[in-house]
Amino acid sequence: MDVKFAPVMANASHFPAAIIKAAPAFSLTDFRQFGQSTDFSHCIYTRNGRGAIGLAAQQLMQQNKTNIVLLPAYHCPALVEPFLWLGYEIRFYPVLPDLTVDKAIFSQLLTADVSHCLVVNFFGFKQNNSCLIEMAAQAGKLVIEDCAHALVDFFQQLEMPNPAVTARICSINKILPSIDGGLLYMKQAINATPKYCSWFEEVKGIAFLLKIPQLIQYLKPKKQQALTVSDVNAPIQKQFNYFQPADLDSASFRHTKLIVSSSNLKKIQARRIENYNYLATALTNTGAGQCLYAYADFETPYVLPFLLDDAADFQQLRMQKIQVLRWEEVAYSACKVSEDYRSRLIQLPCHHKLKKTELDTIINAVKGLVNNK
Numbered sequence: 001m002d003v004k005f006a007p008v009m010a011n012a013s014h015f016p017a018a019i020i021k022a023a024p025a026f027s028l029t030d031f032r033q034f035g036q037s038t039d040f041s042h043c044i045y046t047r048n049g050r051g052a053i054g055l056a057a058q059q060l061m062q063q064n065k066t067n068i069v070l071l072p073a074y075h076c077p078a079l080v081e082p083f084l085w086l087g088y089e090i091r092f093y094p095v096l097p098d099l100t101v102d103k104a105i106f107s108q109l110l111t112a113d114v115s116h117c118l119v120v121n122f123f124g125f126k127q128n129n130s131c132l133i134e135m136a137a138q139a140g141k142l143v144i145e146d147c148a149h150a151l152v153d154f155f156q157q158l159e160m161p162n163p164a165v166t167a168r169i170c171s172i173n174k175i176l177p178s179i180d181g182g183l184l185y186m187k188q189a190i191n192a193t194p195k196y197c198s199w200f201e202e203v204k205g206i207a208f209l210l211k212i213p214q215l216i217q218y219l220k221p222k223k224q225q226a227l228t229v230s231d232v233n234a235p236i237q238k239q240f241n242y243f244q245p246a247d248l249d250s251a252s253f254r255h256t257k258l259i260v261s262s263s264n265l266k267k268i269q270a271r272r273i274e275n276y277n278y279l280a281t282a283l284t285n286t287g288a289g290q291c292l293y294a295y296a297d298f299e300t301p302y303v304l305p306f307l308l309d310d311a312a313d314f315q316q317l318r319m320q321k322i323q324v325l326r327w328e329e330v331a332y333s334a335c336k337v338s339e340d341y342r343s344r345l346i347q348l349p350c351h352h353k354l355k356k357t358e359l360d361t362i363i364n365a366v367k368g369l370v371n372n373k
Ligand SMILES: Cc1ncc(COP(=O)(O)O)c(C=O)c1O
Pocket: 048, 049, 050, 051, 076, 078, 079, 120, 146, 148, 149, 170, 171, 172, 173, 181, 182
């Protein structure tokens, strides 16, 4: 099937700079503990989550056969593009309103010609993934589990990997305050060694993390363009909007590994659950929409998925300097939920560094959507 992504709906440059950010900012106090005892022997660091997906897909390609992958119809293009680059045929499976998947439909799509299947832990929640993984593995498919939003779960699973999963990936900067980073775990040995950047690039990366160039730009009232993270990871080729072929053989920054090994994941998990539940409790019956999941329990939420009654409210929240995200560029498919969610399902920040006053700002902004109509 030919893949065509829907266009962007809201232009980020029309919004004021966000004050409440979707991801936590780095501070030196983050370095608290060193030398975690996680076994990394089946893991490698990649530049980002999409690089880890691409590397898994590359390692698992079957020679002299058509590689056909089943992907969820609701997604961001960054998870689809690596497969397109590698020449996979893509088929989408539909999702239900709570982002679980109908088992009967999924089973019908596991036809003999399908070789691979990717399952996503949306927003840090597991949906009915264990069941899908078992079904796909029993049907003889190579299963990639996408934990881009579930770094803590990714680490927990390293201790007792599910044998039905052939490869798992995660994205580091969705949860931790780094500027890049992905991880790939594979059941089989990984036959690739992503390269580190030069030490000069590393130093530039650290300066960017510490916001030094941003501060210099801010102090200089010049017409020069602000440096962005993408300048630090300068693109070599741009064929896709998100994935770059160089992602396949690039490691993360070395200091990103240090951030991972020095982060207190238990504490981060507890704070994120606390923040999620604080928001979710306050956001019931606001009249503006509903939380997709009423509470977080043992999972580590990446964001709080909130289904707006009125899609135009996304703009209102962005105008209030809250970095609300939305997957607008979902590929066209027969899935009605994905088509609806590209405008109505928004992602509210709930990261572990948000203060109570910031959580209250988010709550008041959502409540205000109704009062201001
Ligand atoms: C579900 C999912 N998978 C993979 C990715 C890619 O992760 P990264 O941004 O680290 O490349 C993303 C984010 O864009 C994502 O949301």
